[in-house]
Amino acid sequence: MDTTMKKLPPKPVTAKSRAIKWGGWIISIAIIIWSCTGIDFGGIKPTAGQITGAIFNGLFHPDWSYVYNGSGEDLVSQLWQTLCIAFLGTFISAIISVPFAFWAANTRHKKFWVSESGKIVLTFIRSFPEIVLALMFIKAVGPGAPAGALALGLHSVGMLAMLFSEAIESLDDGPAEAITAAGGSKFNVAVFATMPDLMPAIVSNTLYRFDVSVRSASVLGLVGAGGIGYPLIIALNYRQWSRVGIILLGIIVMVVVIDWISGAIRKKLV
Template sequence: MIGWSFTGMPLLQIKDNAVEVAGAMFSGLIHPDWGYVWTGDGEDLVSTLLQTIAIAFIGTFISAIISLPFAFWAANTKHKNWLVSRSGKIILTAIRTFPEIVLALMFIKAVGPGAFAGVLAVGVHSVGMLAKLFSEAIENMDGGAGESVTAAGGNRLDVTMLASFPQLLPEFVSNTLYRFELAIRSASILGIIGAGGIGTPLIFAISARAWNRVGIILLGIILMVTLVDYVSGAIRKRLV
């Protein structure tokens, strides 16, 4: 079976100008276009990186709010019929089935190219993942605190506000921050198909073989992702 699968692979073919093209790429990457960092026209590196962060942040923020009712729907607790929670889990699985790039293509057709399509793609896809993580946090929640509030004469609202919410809030915020880290990477790619962010100038630079422009964009993406991961990780360590 493995040998048969290799028979469908084309033979390695290297173009005559491969060495020249590789040299141009390498030269451009190690000599980035520093003049592109800031031009003031809104199309420079700093502006598009900020747009990428905004797409990821707004999409994650919206999805975190929408995910809450889905999480309680899908959570399998002792006070709920398992069919109800199972139906919620099926819905969340169906949402996660669609990759963000597919959602972005669909939203581009619906609302046009730009950052708004990227926000919708990140937001919808994040609902499936965040709601799943939120529901697991609800299922693993310690019920002792809620029983204590009930024994003291508290009603269901008191149990939610005094026992459940304080336990779940750190988990919810931590999972949302983790999802934001992933959304940054996704938003960096969605621009390649027209959904705004740093991906748009990146694909233009690659198409024009402006390797020095590609180099500075890649450096910017690396710096942005590293900084967001560091800040988000530091906050999550304080919460958990």
């Protein structure tokens, strides 16, 4: 049998593409090796395996008595507070986001630097750590749920306004021009052309942000800004693993249900 026929022809490779490929590999591997140096990998507690086992044990044998005991400190009321923080935070941020979105949207009728400056401000708000914001609000309104809601409300603007401004950029100019042509004022344009077109995008993005906010709100309690995070950190510190288990289960169920509901609503909207 003729074996030469079985060989595939070599792939066409130019020197440039080979250089890019090898260069990419070498640089990435160098970066990965560099990042492994100088990190203190020691110091893992000898009890790590035991604690992991205890947490899993707690997940499968949760402390059911904590679910509801009417004291206001139980799982259900803490989760409800977390949801309320997320809702209020999202509501506040949706309102603040609208003017920011119009500032940052790069439409035809605007100078380039106006929208660019808006975009930079939004990036700054996005990368300002939520926890620092929560601590600043704790200084202003005291520890508890209000600080969490306000911090979420301000932090979410960074992402929500960016999503809104993308929706504004993709708006159709037609309706607005039609209203201007028929003698409508700027206010008329906003009320009859821009807002109706924008509403589905606003609602859908706000719902999406609500999903994210629920996750954030369950974390803010770690710094004392209300919600389920605080009982969780207490239970972790006091090694009450069955309580850690029930709180984790509660968070997971809450997030899954909220994701499911908002996903269903968003599917209907589109």
